Amino acid sequence: MSELDHKKVKEVIKKIFSSNKVSNFVPFASSVNTLLQFEINNEKYMIKILTLPTLSEWENHRLDKEGKLLDFFFKHESLKVPVPELVHIENNEELIGYKFIIYRFVDGVVLWSVWQDLPQEERIPILKELGGIVREIHSVEYDWFGEIEDIENVSRHSSYKESVLNYIQELKDKIAEQKSLPLELVEKAQKFVQNNIDKITYKPKPTLVHNDIHQANIVVKKDEQGSYKIQAIVDWEWACSGNLLDDLFWINDMVLSTKELKSAFFNEYFQGERDNIVDFILDRKISNISLGLDSVAYIWPNHPPTDEEAEEVKRSLEENSKD
DSSP states (O other), rough: OOOOOOHHHHHHHHHTTTTTTEEEEEEEEEESSSSEEEEEETTTEEEOOOOOOOOOTGGGGGGHHHHHHHHHHHHHGGOOOOOEEEEEEEEETTSSSSEEEEEEESSSSSSSSHHHSSHHHHHHHHHHHHHHHHHHHTTTTTTSSOOOOOOTTTEEEEEEEHHHHHHHHHHHHHHHHHTTTTTTHHHHHHHHHHHGGGGGGGGOOEEEEEEEOSSSGGEEOOTSSSSSEEEOOOOOOOOOEEOOHHHHHHHHHHTTTTTHHHHHHHHHHHHHHHHOOOOOOHHHHHHHHHHHHIIIIIIIITTTOOHHHHHHHHHHHHHOOOO
């Protein structure tokens, strides 16, 4: 891929909006893709550009998927999942050298930027609101497990077991090719999954899973009373039809740092039926193994880990592969 030409990007934006001026064209913090903020006729927008090298066919279509999900939720307000308004999806790489999407800028701040300064009593209402939003996300169901991109040779499976076992094998093959982990450790993890997938507590239905909900992907804004309210859930490019517990485990580990925060989120999510997910022991182990192998196969090639990070992944895989 060529180096991103910002001048060319601005010219393409002008054509899309039929405008002769793009103002306040500035980079926006992002660890994966290229995000740029700009203004047209005093309206703010974001352009998200797929500049990170893709490692699989489905990854090459992930912004198209994200754009369609934004459009779906924006048009289905009854689901109460706040998202940015989609403006444009572009799959023609010849325009700027990459695929991209454009959506309206969401007024507010990234939750991560204020989270550390918020006392627990101000975090709790946000997490209650998030619990309801995640429940709505998980109300979207599919007829299969796997990718939701509309592409050829899409990986879809009729059962959760088939989906997991196939994905673990795919990850094992990639890791073996990359030589990024000892193969015996990967095989040990794979064997654990094979031996225990039928014993999991929760029998999942194919459900929309965001796969990356944390403070950096939540936009908030203060209301008239000075309380933060969620304005948007962003970064849907890793979404799939999967096991809703994968989202819940991730949120539990990334966002819910105290018993009180866990209770606030899960009470709302489960509508009072439970306030934790501690009893899903095998489910969590299999999820942790899948997540660990996924990070090695798909994240390490573009973001090499530190020695400490690599050892932590190995330790986690070893620990979660024990009966």
